[in-house]
Amino acid sequence: MLIRPAGLADVPAMTETLNWAIAHTDVIFRATPASIAEREDYLRELWEKDCPCLVAESDSGDYLGWALYHPYRDPQVWTGCYETTIYLSPTAQGQGVGTALLGALVKAARADKKVHSLLALIVSTNAASLKLHEKFGFENVGILKEVCYKFDRWLSLTHLQLLV
Template identity: 40%
Template sequence: MEIRQARPDDLDAVERIYAHYVLTGVATFDEHPPECADWLRTHSKLAAAGLPFLVAEERGEVIGYALAKPWRDRPAYRATAEESIYLAPEAAGRGAGTALLTTLLADCARGGITEVLAVIVDSGDPASLRLHKRCGFVESGRLARVGRKHGRVLDTVLLQCSLGNPLDSAATIGA
């Protein structure tokens, strides 16, 4: 398995992976899958901001992706990012999630990000929470009943991973 920066030609696979979760589950609150043009815009914005957008590739096929985006657009949040990670269903349990997330965190740290946040839907499936906790995230809050999808009312769990002393980093996104 190779973890690498996403390229525009990977985005069809990214679109398919994410669309699966949008249409069949509650891991995301999106109700309509973004199209490839949307993914191209996201890819360009993240590249311009110096934020990682990674894919896991196995035998020439993209089996998952992870990205970091600005947490908020206000300047005071410039050293904080929110991560997002999704695997093709058939790739679950094979180490791709851990490889993507640990690489993403390292790339964020190199780019001056000191805090990475994750917003996880509490769907009853503990896999995402376990992955994030294994990679150093700690629970920092819960938002009750904030989502409604597929006939369910859902909570989100807020997780945070501190990557370093915020005063040690001069390079931050948007700075």
């Protein structure tokens, strides 16, 4: 498996993965699909903020998933605090892709002087993601209860934090 910086050519596959998660899971609260143009703009914003966006691909070059960190809320207020995001292709889940991507993100954050804290905001029912983040030392720092209604049920959001 190869973990590398994302480029604009990766955006269609990244957008497809995001839209699959929006339509079929509760791991993201968003209800409307993302467009490729929107996601290209977002990737450019990440580059302007000097934040990594990484893509995982198989040894044969197949796209597997993506991950990034970005400033949490207003960076002038939340100095040094960044939020992680990881999405895997549905066919890549359970194969160590999330571990590879999160490991690369944590390594990048530890080398990044502007990062003091990584946050992961995870739907409380997403046991696999909670376990993955805890494996890297993220600690549960609280739960916002029933903050989104999706798929005919209320969802809570667990906040995990890693001081890098």
